[in-house]
Amino acid sequence: MRGSLLAALLGLLVVLAAGKEDLGLQNFNATQFSGMWYEIALASNLEHQSLSPRRKVGAVIVEQNGPHLTLTSVTDHMNRCMKEKNQAVRGNAPGKFKFRSDSGGKEVIVVATDYNSYAIMNIVLHRGGKPSSVLKLYSRTLEHNEKATEEFMERAVEQGLSASDVQLLTKDLTCVNLLS
Numbered sequence: 306m307r308g309s310l311l312a313a314l315l316g317l318l319v320v321l322a323a324g325k326e327d328l329g330l331q332n333f334n335a336t337q338f339s340g341m342w343y344e345i346a347l348a349s350n351l352e353h354q355s356l357s358p359r360r361k362v363g364a365v366i367v368e369q370n371g372p373h374l375t376l377t378s379v380t381d382h383m384n385r386c387m388k389e390k391n392q393a394v395r396g397n398a399p400g401k402f403k404f405r406s407d408s409g410g411k412e413v414i415v416v417a418t419d420y421n422s423y424a425i426m427n428i429v430l431h432r433g434g435k436p437s438s439v440l441k442l443y444s445r446t447l448e449h450n451e452k453a454t455e456e457f458m459e460r461a462v463e464q465g466l467s468a469s470d471v472q473l474l475t476k477d478l479t480c481v482n483l484l485s
């Protein structure tokens with residue numbers, strides 16, 4: 306009796322400890338996640354120097370092929386639109402993907418999504434010593450989404466960021482239009 310209670314408590318502790326890590330979404334459904342997402346905000350304390358003050362919205366098209374995801378994205382990088390196509394393989398948890406790359410690697414973790422309006426992804430770069438990460442808010446439309454923005458702020462704070470680290474992107478579709 307006491308043994309099983311202890312085991313249950315230990316199990317709970319393991320779950321609580323695991324919850325502190327960025328585990329990705331439970332029951333992640335790649336089919337529902339597919340399609341077009343606008344990148345409308347980002348948060349990072351590591352990218353201040355390279356952030357242009359009026360960064361344009363970006364976009365990503367997610368396609369599922371077998372166990373992989375193909376991400377075709379366009380982002381405003383220092384006033385230039387950067388288009389990229391990457392294939393991601395599933396990581397060690399649902400909603401967690403790793404990119405094949407020569408340069409050490411990038412990991413994308415789907416932190417939250419309701420599939421039909423918003424998604425929050427954490428992009429972790431393992432380059433050099435310390436991993437750096439950028440939290441991104443994606444939306445199916447360019448309309449302002451109060452609930453998604455609030456959730457994004459909460460997640461940013463959870464990662465030790467503050468409101469001043471959050472940047473809303475300018476509704477300029479120059480980059481996005483390169484995707485179609």
Ligand SMILES: *[C@@H]1O[C@H](CO)[C@@H](O)[C@H](O)[C@H]1NC(C)=O
Pocket residue numbers: 334335336337
């Ligand atoms: C994922 O979503 C699709 C479309 O809604 C559905 O057909 C499929 O059964 C879901 N897959 C899982 C594993 O839940």
